[in-house]
Amino acid sequence: MEKYELDSSLAExxxxxxxGEGFIKIVQSVKRGGEKFTxxxxxxxxxxxxxxxxxxxxxxxxxxxxxxxxGAAEGLDEIIAQKGARELHLITASGDLHVRTTKKGxxxxxxxxxxxxxxxxxxxxxxxxxxxTSFDSAALLEAVGIAVANGAIRASMxxxxxxxxxxxxxxxxxxxxxxxxxxxxxxVDCGCGKAYLKFAMYFHLTRNCGLGNVKVIGVDRRSDVxxxxxxxxKDLGLEDKVVFEECDLAAFDVEKADMVTSLHACDTATDxxxxxxxxxxxxWILSAPCCQHELQKNLGSAAKRPxxxxxxxxxxxxxxxxxxxxxxxxxxxxxxxxMRIIGYRTQTIEFVSRExxxxxxxxxxxxxxxxxxxxxxxxxxxxxxxWQVKPFLEERLGPMLSRHLEKYS
Ligand SMILES: C[S@@+](CC[C@H](N)C(=O)[O-])C[C@H]1O[C@@H](n2cnc3c(N)ncnc32)[C@H](O)[C@@H]1O
Numbered sequence: 001m002e003k004y005e006l007d008s009s010l011a012e013x014x015x016x017x018x019x020g021e022g023f024i025k026i027v028q029s030v031k032r033g034g035e036k037f038t039x040x041x042x043x044x045x046x047x048x049x050x051x052x053x054x055x056x057x058x059x060x061x062x063x064x065x066x067x068x069x070x071g072a073a074e075g076l077d078e079i080i081a082q083k084g085a086r087e088l089h090l091i092t093a094s095g096d097l098h099v100r101t102t103k104k105g106x107x108x109x110x111x112x113x114x115x116x117x118x119x120x121x122x123x124x125x126x127x128x129x130x131x132x133t134s135f136d137s138a139a140l141l142e143a144v145g146i147a148v149a150n151g152a153i154r155a156s157m158x159x160x161x162x163x164x165x166x167x168x169x170x171x172x173x174x175x176x177x178x179x180x181x182x183x184x185x186x187x188v189d190c191g192c193g194k195a196y197l198k199f200a201m202y203f204h205l206t207r208n209c210g211l212g213n214v215k216v217i218g219v220d221r222r223s224d225v226x227x228x229x230x231x232x233x234k235d236l237g238l239e240d241k242v243v244f245e246e247c248d249l250a251a252f253d254v255e256k257a258d259m260v261t262s263l264h265a266c267d268t269a270t271d272x273x274x275x276x277x278x279x280x281x282x283x284w285i286l287s288a289p290c291c292q293h294e295l296q297k298n299l300g301s302a303a304k305r306p307x308x309x310x311x312x313x314x315x316x317x318x319x320x321x322x323x324x325x326x327x328x329x330x331x332x333x334x335x336x337x338x339m340r341i342i343g344y345r346t347q348t349i350e351f352v353s354r355e356x357x358x359x360x361x362x363x364x365x366x367x368x369x370x371x372x373x374x375x376x377x378x379x380x381x382x383x384x385x386x387w388q389v390k391p392f393l394e395e396r397l398g399p400m401l402s403r404h405l406e407k408y409s
Contacts, residue, residue, distance in 0.1 A: 002391035003105035004083045007109035010109060011080045013097070014090060016397065019069070022093030024117070026076075030084040037081055046134070046287055056152065063152045064133040073347035093117045093156065131189070132161070135207040143235050144196045159356040162400065164200045167263060170364055171201070172284055174209040177253045180258065188257045188280070190249050190273035191265025192289075195229040195242075201261070202242050218244045219252045236275030257282045264290035264359055271393040274335060278342055278400065285344065285365040288351060289335075295327040298389040310387060329382070335363055335389040337380040341404050342397065372404035381408060 006014075018026055027040035027087055034359075038057045041148040043050060044066065052072035056063045067108075080089075085103050085203070088099040096112040132141070141147035146157040177185070185205065189198045198218045205214045211356070220226055226246040233242045245252055249265070249272040259275030262270055270289040277285035302310030317323045332348055339346040343366035350363035384391065393403055 002083075004101055006080055006099070006101075006107060010107070014080060015073075015076060017092055017097065020092075024091040024093065024115075026079070026088070026090045028079050028082065028086055030082045030086045032084050032324070035059050035069070037082075041079070042343075043076060050185070063138075063147070064130070064137065065136060066140055075152055077301075105248060109147065114203070118373060123361070129206045130165045131208055132165050135203065135298050137203060137237065140199055140203055144194065144199055145251060146196065158194060163263070163352050164196055164354040167197060167286070167357070167362075168204045168208075168262075169202060170286055170349070170362060171204065171209075171261070172366075177205075177209050181210060181212055184215055185211050185259075186254070186257050187214070187216045187259045187261060187284075188254060188276070189218045189264040190218060190276065191258065191269045192220045192229065192244070193222075193225050193263075195225075195232065195244070197261065197263050198242055199232065199236065199237070199238070202238065206397055214241065215333040216242045216253065217257075219243070219247055219249055220244070221246065221248045245334055249276065251277070255279060256280055259284040259286070261285075262287045266290050267293050268392045271335065271391075271396055274339060274365070275396045276343070276392060277365070278339075278397065281367070283367045286362060287340070287365075288359065288362045289322075289328075290359055292331045294392045295331050295389060296324065299323065299327055299330075299387060300337050304386060305388075319388075328388065330389075331391065332361060332363065333383060334380065335393055337376055337383070338391070338393050338397065338401060339363065339365045340369060340376040341372060342400055343369050345369050372407070374408065377404055377408045 021405065023043060025040060025042040027038065027287055029036055029038040035058060039054060041052055041054050045051070045055045046066060052067045052069070052070075054065050054067060054072075054075055055285050056065075083105045086101040090097040093116065095114050098110045101107045121179060138147065141153070142149060142162070142299070145154070146161050186206070187201055189195070189201070192198050195218050198216050201217045202214055202323070205211045217227055218226075223246050226244045229244050230239075233239050233244070236242075249269055256279065257280040260273055260282045262273035265273055265287075267290065270287050270292075273287050274285060299317065303314040307309045313326075314328065316326060336346045337350050345368050346363060346365045349362050349364055350360045352360045353358055384394075
């Protein structure tokens with residue numbers, strides 16, 4: 001027997017307890033080169049089917065994966081075969097098994113007295129509700145550089161991982177997409193960059209939402225990111241399903257889009273994404289804005305105006321950081337009102353925590369309102385005219401918006 005190897009009868013007992021009745025959890029910690037590596041495996045129910053969920057922790061990185069029975073059996077053999085000083089705890093409804101392997105490789109085994117415990121398998125969704133842990137996303141995460149080869153999330157990419165998960169959560173749910181199962185569902189991602197989100201959306205819509213035929217088009221004006229994204233599509237075997245166009249958004253067109261997304265597309269590219277979404281009659285438009293410079297140029301002079309038309313904000317507008325924040329808020333308020341006027345039910349939400357990104361606002365729009373609602377038009381016109389600005393999105397949409405405004409001007 002090699003150093004640290006578990007006795008074959010003990011290994012067999014572990015296998016039969018894990019795959020027998022009443023299994024609750026096995027967790028093992030092994031010390032490797034000063035780092036502690038912990039892995040746990042427990043049964044979960046996903047869509048009514050029994051699966052096994054493994055959680056692997058090393059340093060600050062955590063990876064969660066779901067396995068079917070053969071996959072879990074392989075994983076358990078790897079757990080058993082791990083080398084190093086270990087602590088293993090196996091919990092079942094009828095009693096526990098504990099193994100401690102010392103630095104010298106000696107294993108000390110103890111078993112609890114027989115007992116009766118509740119071992120009901122909890123539905124997976126209630127435990128961890130991350131879109132990227134609801135299917136095996138290891139290949140995807142490695143291809144886009146969020147995870148390393150063993151599937152562990154890179155510490156530096158954890159904010160991106162959180163952002164993508166949280167963005168996916170805001171997409172229409174499987175229930176909303178039921179009617180679209182057979183037709184092609186087209187998504188356009190505007191300012192796609194290296195396309196983390198685009199690939200994740202493809203997998204999420206096909207695996208988690210059950211759509212059969214999804215096409216995702218990524219648009220970006222930078223050739224280097226488009227080249228990199230095309231290579232990723234090839235590596236994942238998705239060249240026909242996830243495609244890229246090197247193009248300025250303003251010049252890009254498609255016949256129809258079911259959903260338009262943009263994640264931190266710079267400045268007025270967010271407005272361009274909203275406008276394109278409306279022109280392509282997308283039912284859903286989800287846009288997390290980025291830097292917003294456009295309004296700042298126009299608001300600069302407001303401090304010099306009389307009280308009642310901006311002058312009372314002089315003290316705020318003099319402070320560049322506060323002016324910038326005010327412009328961000330106003331820009332998103334104008335966008336939300338404009339989207340409502342043209343028929344989109346629009347919510348402004350924080351889609352991800354502020355720790356993950358300071359740019360955590362999302363405009364979440366779904367078509368379905370009667371266009372031209374007087375209340376929205378009134379609110380828009382009074383806010384616009386108070387600050388004496390003409391938001392880019394108003395100009396960009398042209399008659400699609402102006403015909404509703406004219407009735408009230
Ligand atoms: C901050 S990056 C975000 C990339 C990606 N969505 C993400 O979140 O990782 C913004 C991207 O938008 C692209 N972009 C900005 N304005 C654009 C425009 N008018 N047309 C096409 N792409 C644009 C930039 O080239 C850049 O790749």
